[in-house]
Structure formats: structure tokens, C-alpha cells
Amino acid sequence: MRRTVRLLTALIVFTCGAASMAAEISLEYAVKANFLYKFGAYITWPDNATGAPEDAMKLCIVGADPFGAALDEAAKGEKIGTHPIAIVRLATLAPDSGCHILFIQGAKRDEIAAALKAVAGKPILTITETPGETIDGNTDIINFVLKDNRVRFVIDEHAAAASAIEISSKLLNLAVAVRPRS
Amino acid sequence: MKWNSMLPDRSKAALIAGMTAALMLLAAGLSLAVYDSANYKTQKLREVTVEANILAASVGAPLVFEDTDTTRDYLNAFLANPETDGAAGYNKSGDLVATFSRDEARTSPDRAPPEGYNFDAPYLTVVTAVVENEHTVGAVYIRATTEPAIRRVARYGGILLLIIMASLAVAVMVYAQKALSLANAQLKMRAAQLAESNDKLRVEISEREKAEAALRQAQKMEDVGQLTGGIAHDFNNMLAVIVGNLSLLLRRAAQGHTDLTRYAEGAMEGTNRGARLTQQLLAFSRQQPLAPVPLDADNLIAGMSELLRRSLGDHIRLETIVTGGLWTTYADKTQLETAVLNLAVNARDAMPDGGKLTIEAANAHVTQKMAGPEDIPPGDYVVIFVRDTGTGMTPETIAKAFDPFFTTKPVGQGTGPGLSQVYGFVKQSRGHVKIETELGRGTTIKLYLSRFMGPVRRDGTSPAAQPLPTGSTN
Numbered sequence: 001m002r003r004t005v006r007l008l009t010a011l012i013v014f015t016c017g018a019a020s021m022a023a024e025i026s027l028e029y030a031v032k033a034n035f036l037y038k039f040g041a042y043i044t045w046p047d048n049a050t051g052a053p054e055d056a057m058k059l060c061i062v063g064a065d066p067f068g069a070a071l072d073e074a075a076k077g078e079k080i081g082t083h084p085i086a087i088v089r090l091a092t093l094a095p096d097s098g099c100h101i102l103f104i105q106g107a108k109r110d111e112i113a114a115a116l117k118a119v120a121g122k123p124i125l126t127i128t129e130t131p132g133e134t135i136d137g138n139t140d141i142i143n144f145v146l147k148d149n150r151v152r153f154v155i156d157e158h159a160a161a162a163s164a165i166e167i168s169s170k171l172l173n174l175a176v177a178v179r180p181r182s
Numbered sequence: 183m184k185w186n187s188m189l190p191d192r193s194k195a196a197l198i199a200g201m202t203a204a205l206m207l208l209a210a211g212l213s214l215a216v217y218d219s220a221n222y223k224t225q226k227l228r229e230v231t232v233e234a235n236i237l238a239a240s241v242g243a244p245l246v247f248e249d250t251d252t253t254r255d256y257l258n259a260f261l262a263n264p265e266t267d268g269a270a271g272y273n274k275s276g277d278l279v280a281t282f283s284r285d286e287a288r289t290s291p292d293r294a295p296p297e298g299y300n301f302d303a304p305y306l307t308v309v310t311a312v313v314e315n316e317h318t319v320g321a322v323y324i325r326a327t328t329e330p331a332i333r334r335v336a337r338y339g340g341i342l343l344l345i346i347m348a349s350l351a352v353a354v355m356v357y358a359q360k361a362l363s364l365a366n367a368q369l370k371m372r373a374a375q376l377a378e379s380n381d382k383l384r385v386e387i388s389e390r391e392k393a394e395a396a397l398r399q400a401q402k403m404e405d406v407g408q409l410t411g412g413i414a415h416d417f418n419n420m421l422a423v424i425v426g427n428l429s430l431l432l433r434r435a436a437q438g439h440t441d442l443t444r445y446a447e448g449a450m451e452g453t454n455r456g457a458r459l460t461q462q463l464l465a466f467s468r469q470q471p472l473a474p475v476p477l478d479a480d481n482l483i484a485g486m487s488e489l490l491r492r493s494l495g496d497h498i499r500l501e502t503i504v505t506g507g508l509w510t511t512y513a514d515k516t517q518l519e520t521a522v523l524n525l526a527v528n529a530r531d532a533m534p535d536g537g538k539l540t541i542e543a544a545n546a547h548v549t550q551k552m553a554g555p556e557d558i559p560p561g562d563y564v565v566i567f568v569r570d571t572g573t574g575m576t577p578e579t580i581a582k583a584f585d586p587f588f589t590t591k592p593v594g595q596g597t598g599p600g601l602s603q604v605y606g607f608v609k610q611s612r613g614h615v616k617i618e619t620e621l622g623r624g625t626t627i628k629l630y631l632s633r634f635m636g637p638v639r640r641d642g643t644s645p646a647a648q649p650l651p652t653g654s655t656n
Contacts, residue, residue: 031248038246041315081315152249170243174252 031151032129032144033071036103039125039142040080042171045100046164049123056086060099062115063106065089093118101125104140113138123164141165145176152176200356204349211345215338222334226306227299230326233260234310237322241271242312245279245320253280260324267305268325274318283325294321304328416459423452462520462603472514472610476634479511479518479543479564480504486519490526490541497536498529505544511564512634513611521604525568525627528600532572532625542567546630558614562633567626574621583617604629 037059050057057080061067075085080100090097093104093115102124104115112130116138119126129144139159145152156179160167172178237256244252257269257280270281272294281290299308306328312320427448434442483502491500522541529539546565548558575583584605608615608629619625 035247041246041317042243079317168243174243174247174249 028146028151029066030070030074033067034074035144035151035153036067036071036101036127037075037078037080037085039127039171040085040101042168043080043101043125044166044168046123049100049164050083053082055083057083057100058086058088058098059101059103060088060090060093060097061103061105062090062093063104063111066105095119095122099124101127103127105129112140116140121162121164125165126159126163141167147176155179157181196359197356200352204352207345207348211338211341214341215335218338219331219334222329223301226326226328227301227308230306230308230324231299231310233263233266233326234308234322234324237269237271237324238310238312241322242314242319245271245273245312246314248273248279250280254282257282263326265326265328266324267327268323270323271312272321272323274320276321279320288325290323290325295323297321301328304330413459413463417456420452420456420459423455424449427452472517472607474512474514474611476510476512476636477515477518478508479566479631480508482515482518483522483541483543483566486522489523490539493523493527494530494539498533499536499538501538501540503540503542505542507545508543509545509562509564510634511631512636513613513631514607517603517607517611518631521607521629522566522568524600524604529568529570529572529625532570532574537571537624539571540567540569542569545633548630558616558630563613563630564633566629566631568629569624569626571624574623574625575617575619576621580617580619584615 040057040059059071059075061071065071072087075087078085088097088099090099093099093102095118099119100123102115102119104112104126106112106115109130112128116126116128120138125142126140127142127144128140130140139156139162141156141159141163143154143156145154153175154177155167155172155175157167157172158179158181161181237260241253241256243249244256253271257271260266260269261282261284267285268281268283268288268290270290271279273279276294278290278292278294283289295307295309297309297311299306304327305325307323307325309321309323311318312322427445431442431445431449434445483504487500487502494500526539526541533539543564543566546563548560548563550560583601604627605615608631612632614630616628616630617625618628
């Protein structure tokens with residue numbers, strides 16, 4: 001009970017900046033919005049994938065956007081290393097959309113599968129909130145889960161390796177589960 | 183006199199050195215304590231800061247993702263350090279993510295405190311920023327217990343005790359040294375005093391010796407005076423007799439009387455007495471040539487009986503005891519007679535109210551054993567006892583009895599050398615005299631005369647008689 005209160009307090013604080021805008025979104029998505037850009041600090045992309053130090057890194061939302069302005073508020077002014085963050089909302093995913101972090105929102109498995117398939121093998125941190133490790137043979141790298149009423153995540157290192165990105169052990173430590181590389 | 187002025191320089195130096203050492207020890211101990219106290223804080227701060235840095239380095243991601251459980255796991259790791267009292271992690275906004283406290287009563291602040299450290303005895307709190315990829319993502323807070331000053335002081339108590347003990351030891355040593363020096367000084371003083379008094383004593387002794395010598399001289403002079411006086415007195419008496427008779431003789435002659443023989447005889451008698459006195463004096467001084475002959479003491483005593491009876495008077499009963507088989511002795515007959523007579527006269531004088539005089543002759547064999555106290559060499563002796571029942575003699579009288587002209591009688595009643603004649607004669611004859619007396623009961627004088635072993639002629643003389651040495655001083 002106490003934990004929940006504390007979590008709620010934390011969430012309220014997290015979202016206080018965007019309170020007016022995100023009044024309608026749930027605390028869960030406010031937390032997830034924060035997590036999205038924060039993952040970037042613990043991910044290492046291949047050198048050719050990030051471009052120049054000043055180049056923005058794209059945080060793409062494909063499909064329906066559950067965060068709204070809360071995401072923009074949260075990531076405002078934040079950086080991944082030296083790179084500023086650009087939030088890109090996509091209706092459909094194209095292979096050359098140049099995303100670094102990709103959140104795939106969708107209730108339909110086939111849509112998700114299609115999106116994952118589109119970026120398969122590309123150095124993109126794919127994030128879904130759909131339970132299950134693989135969707136039609138396509139695997140996301142980070143999968144949001146709810147545990148004890150709190151937002152946590154599962155990491156698939158195998159998929160990360162397939163996408164040629166490295167995940168910091170610090171982040172791996174926080175995952176509720178990790179699928180190993182092999 | 184102050185004690186330290188009595189101390190030798192060496193102990194003063196020791197005292198100063200000891201005190202300096204004690205002070206230095208104390209100063210060293212104090213500075214050590216101060217240094218350690220300061221050092222402890224620095225050390226403790228470094229220690230806790232390192233812990234905070236380790237925590238900050240590891241707890242970054244959990245703070246970023248607000249993972250309370252994981253954060254707490256990290257925090258709990260620091261429970262392993264018993265001096266860690268509490269810890270907390272804060273997110274970027276400064277809100278508490280996770281915390282733990284050893285004691286529920288002590289909680290961590292709800293908001294992240296400013297970075298830095300704070301000593302709030304007995305706790306030291308350190309707050310360190312958590313930096314991930316050069317971005318500050320939160321803060322950690324560690325509260326550690328510090329050892330209370332009182333406990334540290336207690337720890338130094340040991341050192342303090344050691345210092346005190348050392349100081350005490352030094353003090354005791356210094357004190358002992360001081361006491362020893364003092365005792366030495368006193369001893370030296372005493373020795374000096376003793377030497378001084380010894381010198382005084384020596385001077386006194388020598389002075390006393392001088393005084394004694396002077397006294398002896400005075401006594402000698404007194405003796406000489408007495409002797410001179412006695413002789414003068416006796417001669418005067420004799421001269422008076424001579425002069426008196428001669429005066430009468432002259433007067434009678436002038437008156438034409440012819441019966442003058444009486445007076446001439448009287449004068450002659452006085453002259454003879456004077457001659458005898460001279461003989462006695464010579465005998466005493468051992469200058470008189472003795473004419474010793476072998477003689478039988480019993481015959482001699484028997485021959486003197488009449489003379490003695492007349493000399494003693496009626497109130498004295500005379501008893502002569504002669505033992506048969508008496509040995510022959512060897513002496514000057516006249517002198518022996520004189521000696522016996524002298525002794526008899528003395529005995530008579532000791533019995534003014536009458537009494538009994540016994541004269542006895544006996545053989546005596548003096549053995550070694552008997553010899554001791556009497557100072558008489560062992561051998562065969564003929565002993566002549568002259569025993570009276572008179573007043574006896576005091577020890578003082580005995581001591582001076584043989585002094586010439588010593589007398590217990592008033593001046594004018596003396597009869598000359600007396601006992602001294604006896605002494606002189608006996609000694610010259612290589613014999614001995616012994617006095618046995620008891621006050622109020624009487625006196626016995628014993629004359630020890632050596633036994634004569636040579637042949638004896640019927641007439642009582644010995645032509646082959648060895649002449650005795652004449653008048654040697656010993």
C-alpha cells in the first residue's frame with residue numbers, strides 16, 4: 001500500500017509539468033513516456049547509425065499515440081549522450097524512417113508484426129507493450145510489463161544482438177526478465 | 183636549608199631531565215590525541231564519501247527508472263557496513279525513491295539535501311549527486327554513525343594511563359634519587375661530625391694522659407716527701423736522744439761527776455738506732471749487701487720469742503707454732519729477724535685493745551694450679567705466717583702497704599720503713615709476700631722463702647753459700 005502511494009506520488013511528480021496537457025492520459029503512460037527516452041542513455045548504437053554528435057536521434061511512435069503531449073514534455077531538452085531527441089509520430093513505418101527508438105503501439109498483432117518485420121535487422125531499439133516474446137517470429141527488444149502495479153520491462157538481448165545494438169548491464173539489471181543472447 | 187640546594191648537580195640534572203621527559207610525553211600524547219581526532223573526521227568523511235560514490239555509481243539506472251525495489255537492494259548492500267545508519271536515493275527532481283534506516287526513529291529526508299557533507303554528531307551525512315552519462319539523474323544520501331568523542335577519549339585513556347605511569351615512574355625515580363642524595367649528604371655530614379668528635383676525644387685522651395702523668399709525678403713527689411719526712415722524723419728523734427745524752431754528759435762533766443757512762447751509752451744507743459735505720463733504708467733500696475745463710479726458720483722464730491714478747495707488751499698473747507721437719511731456707515738472718523719483728527710490731531699496732539699474734543713456719547709446695555692469682559711461681563717454699571686478730575686492712579691500705587714510710591699511724595708514731603723493709607728484703611731474697619686480711623677479723627702476712635737444697639753445716643752457716651745478688655733493681 002505504501003509502495004503504491006509512493007509510486008503514485010512519483011508519477012504525479014513526474015507528470016506535474018505536463019499535468020494540464022496529460023490530464024486525460026493514465027499514470028501508466030506517463031511513466032512509459034518517461035522511460036522511452038531514458039532507455040536511450042543505456043543503449044549503444046553502431047557508430048554509423050547515430051551520425052554526427054549533434055544529430056538528433058529519433059524517438060518514433062508508430063500507430064496510435066497514447067502519450068500525447070506528455071512525451072514531448074518529458075523529453076524536452078533531454079539528450080541521449082550528445083544527441084538531442086526528436087520525437088516522430090508515424091502512421092505507418094517505412095524501413096528508411098531513420099528511427100533509433102521505436103515504440104510500437106497497437107492492439108493488433110499483425111500490425112505489430114508488420115512493423116517489427118519492417119525494421120528487422122536494423123539498429124533500432126524496438127519497444128512494445130504487447131505481452132509475448134515473439135510475434136510471428138518477430139521479436140521486440142524491450143517489452144513493457146506491469147508488475148505489482150508498476151511499469152517494468154523485459155529485455156530480449158538476443159533480439160538486441162540481432163539488431164546490432166548493445167544494452168547496458170545497468171539497464172539489464174532493472175529488467176524483470178532478460179532473454180539471453182543465445 | 184632547602185633540599186635542592188643540598189642535592190648534587192647530577193641529581194638536579196636528573197630531576198630536570200625527568201620532568202622534561204614527562205612533559206614531552208604528555209605533549210606527545212596530547213598532540214597525538216588531537217591529531218587522531220582531526221584525522222578521524224577526515225578519515226571518516228573520506229570513507230563515507232567513497233561509499234556514497236560507490237552507491238551513486240551503481241544506483242543511477244534504478245533512480246532513472248524510479249525502480250524502488252532495485253534502489254533499495256543497492257541501498258541494503260550498504261547495511262553490511264555496521265557504521266552505516268541509513269541511506270536514501272533521490273531522483274532527478276529530488277524526490278525520495280528508496281530509503282532504509284537501521285532505526286525507524288531516524289528517517290532520511292524526504293527531499294534530496296544539498297550535495298556535500300554534514301557532521302551532526304554522532305552522525306555524518308554525505309549527499310552525492312548521481313551522474314549518468316554526464317547527466318545528473320539524482321542523488322544518494324548516506325548517514326553513518328561516528329564514534330563518539332567520549333569513546334575515542336576512552337580509547338586514549340590507555341595511552342593517557344601509560345603516560346601517567348611513565349611520568350609516575352620518572353617521578354619515583356627522581357624522588358628516590360633525591361632521597362638517596364639527601365641520605366648521602368647526611369651520611370657525609372655525620373661522618374664529618376664523627377671525625378671531629380673523634381679528634382676531640384683524642385685530644386682529651388692525650389690531655390688526660392698528660393694529667394695522669396702529672397698526677398703520678400705528684401704522687402711520686404708525695405711519696406718522696408713522705409719518705410723524706412719519715413726519715414727526717416726518725417733521725418730527728420735519734421739525734422734528740424744523742425744530743426740530750428751528750429748535753430747531760432757535758433753538764434755532768436762540768437759539775438765534776440764521773441758517772442758519765444750512762445749518758446755515753448744513751449748517745450751510743452741513739453747512734454746505733456740511726457745506723458740501723460740507715461741499714462733498713464739500704465735494705466729497702468736493695469743497696470744493702472745481704473749475707474744470706476742456710477737457716478732454719480723454726481730456730482729463728484724460737485730465738486726471737488723473748489724479743490717479741492718484750493716488743494708486743496702484755497696485752498698481746500704470742501703463739502709460735504713450729505712444724506717438725508721444716509725445710510731449710512736461705513736468707514740473711516738479721517734481715518729476716520727484722521722483717522719478723524716489723525710484722526710483729528705492725529700486728530701489735532693493729533691490736534690496740536689486745537689480741538693474739540701467731541707466728542708459724544711451715545713447708546709449702548706451690549703447684550702450677552695454686553700459683554695463678556697469688557703470682558707466686560711453683561716450687562717448694564718455707565712459709566712464715568704472721569697472723570694477728572687485729573683490725574684488718576682496707577683494700578686501699580693493702581695497695582700501699584709496701585710503700586716506704588706509708589703508715590696508718592699519726593706522725594711521730596711510725597717506726598720507719600716497716601712493711602717496705604719486709605717487701606724489700608723478701609724480694610731481694612727471691613721470695614714473695616702475700617697479705618690475707620679481713621676487716622675487723624685480722625690480717626695474715628705470709629712470707630714465702632725458697633727452700634734451700636744445698637748441704638747445711640751444723641753451725642747453721644754454709645761456706646759454699648751462693649751470695650745473693652746485691653741490690654739489683656730486680
